[in-house]
Structures are given as C-alpha cells and as structure tokens.
Amino acid sequence: MHMPSNFGKAIIGAALALALAGGAAAQQPLKIGFVYVTPIGSAGWTFQHELGRREMEKALGAKVATKHVENVAEGADAERVIRELATSGHTLVFTTSFGYMNPTIKVAKSFPKVAFEHATGYKRDTNVGTYNARFYEGRYLTGIVAGKMTKSNVAGYVAAFPIPEVLQGINAFTRGMRSVNPKAEVKVIWVNSWYDPGREREAATTLISQGADVIAQHTDSTAPVQAAEDKGVYAIGYHSDMSKFGPKAHLTASTHQWGAFYTKVAQDALAGKHKPSNLWGGIKDGMVKLAPINPVVPKEVQDMVAKAEADLRSGKLHAFAGPVKDQAGKVRVPAGKSMPDDQLAAMDYYVEGVQGQLPKK
Amino acid sequence: MRLRLEARPAPSRAMRYLSPLVATALTVVAGFIVFSGLGREPLAAFHAFFVRPVSSLNGLAELVLKASPLMLIATGLAIGYRANVWNIGAEGQLILGAIFGGGLALAFPGAESRWFLVLMVLAGATGGLLWAAIPALLRNRFNTNEILVSLMLVYVATLLLSYLVHGPWRDPQGFNFPQSRMFADAALYPILAEPTRLNAGFLVALGAVACGWLFIERSFLGYQMRVAGLAEAAARYAGFSSGRTVWIGMLAGGAAAGIAGVGEVAGPIGQLTSSVSPGYGFAAIIVAFVGRLNPVGIVFASLLMSLLYLGGESAQMELRLPSAITGLFQGMLLFFLLGSDVLVHYRVRLLPRAPAPREEAAA
C-alpha cells in the first residue's frame, strides 16, 4: 500500500496551490482537470468544452497542464473521477455536466484547496463556482433567421427533456421567429434522450412531414441537420457549427464558446486571485456565438440578425422583454419589463406561438 | 493438425486454479499487442491499467466500493444459476430496489434513527424480490422462459424510474431537473474509512456473500438446488420440488440486486436519478461466471471487474487513451476467462488429420 506517497502528493498539490496563491513564480504548470459526460466526438455539448480546453491550452501554453476524462457517467462514477483528479494534484477542476453537481459539491468539501467550477448547476460553495451560458440569446437570433427563411411558417424543434434550459431555448427561438414573422409557429417533439441519433432523425422527419421547413434542435447529435439536408429543408444547428453535416440545410447555429472563460479562470488561478465563479454569460461575454450564416440567407436578414445581436450585447434588447405571454395567454412579464433571472431559471411553460402541450408531469 | 476437445472424466482440480492463470497470460499477450499497436509502451499501459488505480488507499476503497454491488448481485444470481434458473434481469431488480429504498427515504425526510437504514435495505430487498417474483411466478404457473421475462422487465423498470424522477418524485426545489431531493443523513450508509467513499454497504455485501456461501456449500436446501441444476430428472425423482427451486433461485438474485440498488442510492449517489446503475446488473452476470458461480470466486471476479473500470479511467488520464479502450479490453479479458474455463471440464487434444468442416480456435 502506498498510502503515504499519495497523501504526500495531495499535500504537495495543496502546497503548490498555496505557492501559486502567494504569487510566487510558478515553476510547475497549473494542473487543470476536465470531466466530460459523453465521448468527445466531433460536434455537440462535450465537443465544445473540449474546444474550450484546447483554446485555453493554446493561450497559456506551458503554464498549464490539462487532463480530461470523457464518457464519465453521471452518478456514482463521477465522484470518483472528480476525486481522482483532485487527489492527483489538479488544483482547478471543471465538471461539465449538470449531473455532476452533487458529486462536485461532495468532493469539494474534502479538498478545500482545490477550485471547482461546475457547468450549469445551481449549488455553490466556498471553492465551487458555477458557470453557464445564456443559450437562449443565441436561440433568439437563430429564430430571426428561421422566421425569415420559413415559407410554411412552421418550424420544428427536436428537444430532449422539458427542463428550464431547454424551454428557454424553445421559447426564445419562438419569440425570435415571431419578432420578424408574427404568423410563425413552432412544433416541438420530445425525444426523451440527449443523444439517440435514430430517434432524433425520426423526430426531425416527423416534423418535416407535418409541415415544418426549418428544423431546430436541442439534442446532441447532428442527425436532425442531416435529416433536414436529405429532405431539402433548412436546419438550425446547436452546440457546434454543424454546417459540414448539412451544407445546404444549415442556416446557422447557436454555438457555445467556453475557451475565453476557461482561459480567464486559469489565468486568475495562476495569478492567485481566483474566486468561485457565478457566471451566466451570454452574447456580451462571448460565451454564445452564431456560427457563420449560410449565404442563402439574404443580406437584409443577415443585417437584421447583426443588429439584434448588437442590441442583445448592449442590453437594449432582451429575448424575454415584456410583454411575455404564455400559451394560455397569461401575461408572464408585463410590458416594459424584462424577465428576471430567477424567473428564467424556473421556466416551465411554452410561450405564445409554440404548438401543443408540454408533456404531463 | 486440428484441435479437439475431449471431456474429462471428472473436472480437473488443477485446471480449476490454472485456467485463470491461462486467461491472465492470454490477456497480457493481447494487451501487449493492443498497446504496442496503439504506440503505447505496454508496461506503462499495464501499470496505468492495473497498478495505478489501486496504489493508494483511496484507490483501494474505490475498488471495493465498485466491487460491492457486483459481488452482492453475482452471489444472489449464482444461487439461481447453479439450479439452472436464469435470472438475467438483475438490472431491473436493482432499479426496483433503488425505487423502494429510495422511495422510503423520500417519504420520511425527517428520519433520524439509525434503524431507518435497515428499513430501507429491507424495502430495497422487497422491491428486488417483487420484481424477480414476476418471472418466477410466470415460469411456475405458465412455464414461461424466465430469461426473457426478466430481461423485458429491465426496460420496464428503467422507464418506471424515469417516470418517477421526471414526475412525482422530482425535487420541487431542483429547477425541474429530473432527480429527487437529496436523502437525509439517516438514509445514507455511514462511511467506513474517511476520507474515502467506502461505506457500510460493503459490509452488507460481504455479509450477503457469506450467507450465499453458507447456503450454497453448507445447507441441505443449497445441496438440493445444486442437484436440481445438475440433473433435473433425478431431483424430481428424489422429490425436490422444481417450483421451489425456481422461487428460491429467482428471489435470491432479486433480493440481492434490490439491496445493491439501495446501496447505490443510499451510498455514493445519495438521491434518486434516472440512472442509478451503470449496468451493474448485467456486469454481475459476467462476474458470476468468471467467479465460477462460487461466492469466493465471485469476490475475486468482482474485484477484477471493478479494477477494469478503474483501469479504463486511469488509462485515459495517464495515457490519453479514449474511454472506448475500457470496453475493448474488458471484453477481451472476459473472453479469455470464459474461454479458458473449458480446460476444467475438457482436455485439448491434437488430432493428426484435419477433416475439419470448420476451424476451431481453441485456447
């Protein structure tokens, strides 16, 4: 048994963190760990985090040494991997899936010197920060594109689970569409999976056969974009730029950009002034970005999108600026106000313009 | 030249112990080829896979923590398998155990007594038992194949859990995310060795394995069931009820899996989520066979299986190998272990002529 050596390692790790905190010249690189929920693949949620990690590595070079573990199941296994990263001297750990929230909090209690940053969660601690992006802002912009490009005035939306983040996306997309095309409607199909290419494709083709001529998605594979390409309708990507999977169909995508954030957190940690984040960043922070817009989209629409993007950035525009009415016509946000964050975070309804009912609880 | 298998008059004792070594040797050779092929130093890879995960106290604790549900379920299943009762739905029974035990924890968030945990374990065992009773009942009443029914019920159990955590049991303060509230402290297994995660669930598993051993090796009922497995007709002739064999065989696996389910939610997870098990119910079937349906062997097999999981993570971190390498390597090792068991019951003969209509690649 090599218990002492490992405890030694932990102590060295802690000492290192202290040395860094004191601003001493760092001989050793800062060891940073990343935990991914799926295989990295070539598009999707995890892939964007991996791009962020690479961007940070590129920016900081030899000052950081990163390690990542992919395909870590949410549940009992996650805590072991997070703990292992903390034990092996990683002083900054990014856990990149909602299901890692409780494991991250638990491990953080045993490693007070290690800084943890958890994506999309809501629990924080003295050494656990959370970060998330206002994906809905990107959705609003893609909605403008969809609203201008649709001929049938029906967009289809392939969605995973009815949690607030997904509902924010559907609703913001719908509002974006209707801001330029009041007749537009959105049909939603829940596939009850983040990732099942077969079902995602089936949902997309179903929506197309029911009249949708723009397909948006909140699932992890590129299957909906490919389905749209094959059926000759438009698609809006998500997470990543998915244009190479549907060169004709792909109008644009709302993409996640974590690189700048990862770089900044690592720089802060290197400088010894890292504080747990509590960040919900949007377009303004560069965390959400539109993928290049397909040239089939007319110039005037592209300009419209650029203007809305600038307004979102400056704060002049809010994706949920009142009046926000839900499906039943109930006013959720009165005119002249914007939806506050706590209300956004608990969203559990469809806005006006979304067809159908939410699945029963 | 062709290889031919000949039945041994009696199972070879020597081979019983040698065949795992043969399997290990084959794995080393295969691992050498795979890792070299990937351009990795094989020795470093073996170190990352098999040594590094267990070279710390925490690593050992994790090894045992992950092995606990496997040994628990595999022992329960082995009781049935020895009697030719094929419960392959332990995954579903585990989920029902988690639902029953976890449901109790959610129903009494204010529980403080230490005995509450005992109640949860009993509830979990009941859940697994009830789920396993369905294929047992159908087999006894309607002669239905228990392999297929128990497998079907896995899907139903998964969907039932998904329904509960998406619907009625969802944490009202949890922003609609599909998971339950966290359990109260009284509803969690106490940790055995801080700062590791090893909890009292391990003792429960060990206790169950010991009971399984006593039942299989030392009880008359266990003996009867073994006879029933070897020769059904003889057992019936001797007056052993085959219906009772099915009941005991199925329920033992169900109860064990149910307890394992509680062990997960009241142990490392601490709440109900839509995925309470990374396939322990299926992995335990492999563990049962690699351990030769013998509780002692099962303990070793479960540790090995657990090591393969940890090794996969370690190989990712140390060698930057993708996580897929785990399944690849696990599959190979299990093939070798399952295959080399043939040596216990058969001897391999080289025959001079080759009129083979097919190729036989004997180990």
Add this chain to the structure above:
Amino acid sequence: MTELLVPIVVATLAAGTPLVFAALGELVAEKSGVLNLGVEGMMLVGAIAAFAATVASGSAWVGVLAGMLAGAAMSFVFAVLALTLQANQVAAGLALSLFGLGLSAFAGKPLESVALQAPQAVPVPLLSEIPLLGPMLFSHQPLVYLSWLMAVLVSLFLYRSRAGLVLRAVGESPASATAIGYPAIAIRYLATLFGGAMAGIAGAFLSIVYTPMWVEGMTAGRGWIALALVVFATWRPARVLAGAYLFGGVTMLQFFAQGAGVAVASQLLSSLPYLATIVVLVLISRNPHTIRLNAPVSLGKPYHPDA
C-alpha cells in the same frame, strides 16, 4: 388523413427495418438453440465497418457487405466461446456486447466527423404508382425491400426446407440430432454466423442509410429491442416483421401525436412493447403444445457431443 398516413407508415417501416434484420438473424440462431445476447455489440461493429467501407469506397453496397462480414466475424468469436469452448451463452453474449461497444467506438474515432449523404430511396417501378399504397410501401430504401425478402426467405428456409428442419431439430434436441448423424455444433455455428451477419446489416442500415453517420453507441439499445422482438414474434419470421413495425411504430406514433400537439405520457407508452412481449410469452407458454410449436426447447443450453 391520408396525407398524414403516408409519412407515418413510411417512417415506421424505416424505423422497423434495423429491428427486422437483427431479429431475423437472432431468430435463426435461437431456433438452433443458441441465445446470443451480443446483438447490440454485433450491430455496432457492423455499423462502423459499413460506415468506414462506404466512406472508403463510395458505395453503400460495399458498406453493407462490410457490415455483414463484420457482424459475422463478431458472432464467430461468440461461437468459438459458447459452442466450442462451452462457455455460458448468456455470459459470452453479454461480454460480446461490451466488446462490440468498445471496439466500434475505438475503431470509429477517426470517422466521427465524416458526413455521408443518405442514399436515395428506390421506388419500385409500377407498384409505386398505386395510389396510397405505392408511396407507403414501394418507395423505400433498397434495404427495406431486402428485409422483406429476408423474412420470406427465412420463413421458407425454416418451415419449407429440409435444412431448416434439421436446424430446428438441433434447436429442439442437439443430442438426438447428433444421434441421427447431423453435425449439431457445425449447424449451430452456421446459424450463429447468420445471426451475426444480419445484425451487421442492421447496423449498416443505421449508419449508412438511416441516420447516416457514425457516432459511438449509435444503436442506442436497438439490439436489445431486437432480442425482445424475437420472443414477441414467438420465433415466427412473419410476426417479426409485424412486431418490428409495431415496436418502431410506437415511437413514431408518439412523435406524430406530439407534433400534432397531443401530450402523451411517453414512459408508459414506451414500456408497452415490453409488457406486450411478456403477455405474448405467457400466452404461448401456458400450453405445452403451443410452446413446443414455437420456442426452441434447448435455447441457451450448452451442448457438446462428448458430454
């Protein structure tokens, strides 16, 4: 109504096709007494092999062939373990699934970012002109027609040919079959290989026709559903066809209902096929006569001529 019916039927038939292939293959293996739980693994390896071959050759048919061979190769590993080395079939099948998931994911790494174009559907001349039925039944991918052909062939083979009779005899009692002089093990080998090849085609359909892409674990449990389907169909090829569309149809119906604005409790609906399978199993098993007519008696039991 009809304009809704056509897409539902077309989508359902496509969704059921991989299940048809995988289940027909497993059916033949099970009829010979071999229970191979590695269908998911064989499908995945078939899927990646087909995808890689299609990308390399540019021909989907080369891909299908590669998928078929890869599936068969996987089932050969299983056959060596379970038939020659007498390993337990359940354990060997589970290990095969594990191995297939790992192997396909590993081999597929470089192909994850490659996009394929789905092949065009091929309408059957004349038949596709029939109103309503034409677009529903005769405007599909070639593999869909092939799946129907295979169902017919498997049915003819099992119930109308001497070889099929022998295969079923091996599934009933390998000892008796051996006693009359049939090579029980060799026959089980062939049946298992057929099962692997068909699972490989099922995987190929998913990766080069249906989605078309390669991503790790893309079969998403369809191999396990195929196993359920064989039982649901009481080991009858025609019923496999019907069952596959029923299983596939449940999902499509959910989606169409949702798209039309009707909320459904998806978990309950999704569990219906499995509950139905259990009910079917009870119905055929309760009577010793019907079970003998349907289920292979020696299913999953090891057999060695010397034993």
